[in-house]
Amino acid sequence: MMTKQVRYEALVRALHGDLYRYAYWLTHDKQVAEDLVQETFLRAWRALDSLKDEKAAKSWLITILRRENARRFERKRFEMSDYEEATIIDTSSVTTEQEIENQWLRNKITQLPPEYSEPLILQVLGGFSGEDIATILDLNKNTVMTRLFRARNQLKEALEAEPVKRGMYNG
Amino acid sequence: MDDLQFRRAIYADPNNQDAEVTLAQQKDASKKQFAQEMNQLDEKIKQALQVPVPDHLCDKLILRQTLANHQVQKRKTRVYLALAASVAIVAALLVNFMQFSSAYNNLGDYALAHVYHEQDKFTNNDSNTVTLASLNQKMTAFDGNFSESLGKLLFADYCRFGGLKSLHLVYQGKTSPVTIFVVPKNEQLAFTTAFNDQQLFGSSIEFTNSNIIVVADKNESLAQWQQHINKTVSWSI
Numbered sequence: 001m002m003t004k005q006v007r008y009e010a011l012v013r014a015l016h017g018d019l020y021r022y023a024y025w026l027t028h029d030k031q032v033a034e035d036l037v038q039e040t041f042l043r044a045w046r047a048l049d050s051l052k053d054e055k056a057a058k059s060w061l062i063t064i065l066r067r068e069n070a071r072r073f074e075r076k077r078f079e080m081s082d083y084e085e086a087t088i089i090d091t092s093s094v095t096t097e098q099e100i101e102n103q104w105l106r107n108k109i110t111q112l113p114p115e116y117s118e119p120l121i122l123q124v125l126g127g128f129s130g131e132d133i134a135t136i137l138d139l140n141k142n143t144v145m146t147r148l149f150r151a152r153n154q155l156k157e158a159l160e161a162e163p164v165k166r167g168m169y170n171g
Numbered sequence: 172m173d174d175l176q177f178r179r180a181i182y183a184d185p186n187n188q189d190a191e192v193t194l195a196q197q198k199d200a201s202k203k204q205f206a207q208e209m210n211q212l213d214e215k216i217k218q219a220l221q222v223p224v225p226d227h228l229c230d231k232l233i234l235r236q237t238l239a240n241h242q243v244q245k246r247k248t249r250v251y252l253a254l255a256a257s258v259a260i261v262a263a264l265l266v267n268f269m270q271f272s273s274a275y276n277n278l279g280d281y282a283l284a285h286v287y288h289e290q291d292k293f294t295n296n297d298s299n300t301v302t303l304a305s306l307n308q309k310m311t312a313f314d315g316n317f318s319e320s321l322g323k324l325l326f327a328d329y330c331r332f333g334g335l336k337s338l339h340l341v342y343q344g345k346t347s348p349v350t351i352f353v354v355p356k357n358e359q360l361a362f363t364t365a366f367n368d369q370q371l372f373g374s375s376i377e378f379t380n381s382n383i384i385v386v387a388d389k390n391e392s393l394a395q396w397q398q399h400i401n402k403t404v405s406w407s408i
Contacts, residue, residue: 042235145183
């Protein structure tokens, strides 16, 4: 019993950050993301014995989290309102140039269609390879690569299109 | 690798380390620059994605689990306690049953077993004798009295007969000792008038509060012993 607890705590310490960030980008809501992570770890605890390969823990947890997120929509249909309001983390009070740029980019990432942003987040944040992402999202690898291409392409175009606006933040 | 292919590959994965992609970068400086730009963008994306994680989240997750686990363990402890209690009760009942119920369910079987058990203790030629007076003293426990001796009494003492205090008498017989039990009446042991096996036979006489059982080898006349007992024993109320 104790070893299971130790394993669980190690898992939580190592991966709760990544998982929370992933949940945040999936839901664009701090509270919902936190609830999702809690629910995910609760399920992970119950099924901890089935996790044989510790290396696979991250993708295992992400799979659980995605399933939980899908369940959330089965239970309750949220009105898909736009994200502009209070849903994006407000860091503009921290007025470093870097933070403002991050904030701008966050908005852009949020505006990406979920099917583009999700592989991007898995790749950049999770450090997963194209094959891994394909497995997690249950897509084939070519589709994943195309979506990654489109995601970055859109971000780059947005970045190039709005240099002036970004300058306004600086002023 | 043409330019479009290269761009697609870099867009899809700026850290692409494929041999083809690396080679293309080495050959063409503009491609290398493009890859570097995309890497920078990726770095920015990475920074942007690093949203702050709530400080308490880790502790919250562990605490929640510990509490849930504690509940489960408490429930388990209760189950184990109940199991242990059940086992203890069953064990107690079993001991009770073994100790206070006899393995025999009628007087005859028990009497025979008792005689065989103590067979080695007595021989027909024992020099010890018990007087009528001391026998009658012991008989007072059963409110009984013998008016005269039935024969040469070798041994007389209380013993346990199916968990009951009873009187065990051993008389000198024709070839082997004759055993007489004075047993208080007991519902657990069924009354059997006559019983026997290969060596021994016996009979019981029923009185108001007690039974007298005679067990002897087959050379003895049980009827004679019974008659004798009937004649000499008397019961006070």
